[in-house]
Amino acid sequence: MPEGDTVWQTAKRLHHALAGRSLTRFDLRVPRFATADLTGRTVLDVTPRGKHLLTRIEGGLTLHSHLRMDGAWRVFETGRRWHGGPAHQIRAVLGNVSHTAVGYRLPVLALLRTEDEAGVVGHLGPDLLGPDWDTGTALANLLSDPGRALGEALLDQRNLAGIGNVYKSELAFLARVTPWLPVGGLPEGVPERLVVTAHRLLDANKSTFDRRTTPGGTAAARSSRLYVYGREGLPCLRCGSLIRKATQGDGGGGERVTYWCPGCQSGPTA
Known part of the structure; x- marks a missing residue:
């Protein structure tokens, strides 16, 4: 059941695998962003905000995802076989020379400008696991x-x-x-x-x-x-x-x- 602690753990795994490395693969399997190609750009960080995940990428862009009830991000060593569900449930693939992050059953997936993040998380109250906790x-x-x-x-x-x-x-x-x-x-x-x-x-x-x-x-x-x-x-x-x-x-x-x-x-x- 993805809750704040699960999202925090997911962000930590994604950050460890992706941050500071250039993307060798970027594949969003949703119609609106299917043509987006950010290969060659560096992932800056992966930050949790409540139950939201913000993957910030060089060039002022953020990949926003939300797990809701049964979404999941899996991280694999590049070249290893993926598991986490059938191929038709894959919504996102972010890879570099050492790791590949695969997003399964993600009900919310959007590419936006980093400066516009408030539009998707600005309504949230204090994050129980965030620096803004009050x-x-x-x-x-x-x-x-x-x-x-x-x-x-x-x-x-x-x-x-x-x-x-x-x-x-x-x-x-x-x-x-x-x-x-x-x-x-x-x-x-x-x-x-x-x-x-x-x-x-x-x-x-x-x-x-x-x-x-x-x-x-x-x-x-x-x-x-x-x-x-x-x-x-x-x-x-x-x-x-x-x-x-x-x-x-x-x-x-x-x-x-x-x-x-x-x-x-x-x-x-x-």
Whole structure:
């Protein structure tokens, strides 16, 4: 599930493989940019911004991509066989003499001027893993609509950038409230702890490489990677109640899966 920590890891791998090297291959397999050819230009850096990836290239250009639900960038040593999906799912290929980066199932892929990056990421709130992270601003954003359900507010990237379904469910559990509780109904001190905990968890998991984990405390809790996400029908690690699952609006017209413990978490449910 690509969330802020996954995107941070992806950017790190891409930056290590591409930055400072000239492109020997540049292939965008989307109609609008299919004729673009940037071979010979140097990749300057690969920067994550929330769930967005910005690959900056010599000449004032940026390749903007977003993984959404199932997109992925794979990096291979040049000449090695690619894997990550069938060939028809490949949307981008960036190669140099030592490495090739292949983008699979990328729902968002666009080539733009670097000076226009604000047009695609300028709306985002503070990045939980970025240099612009600011606890106070993120907290103010989260509390700006007291009647909004906590789960929707956490998923809204305009409030704070980097949280997806996994962290939404886990953060609500840690706060002991359901994701449907209005933000204005959170107990005193909980909003502040939520924001601090979100930053702590993503920072702790940004280098774990597909081993995202949130539990702590008891040995039983530590043996599980997550408290509630993906654990429908299993006993809660704290109280033993069976974890439940339902869908919840994401604030943008879509529905997202949500997990919670009816024993530990108070507030309205689906």
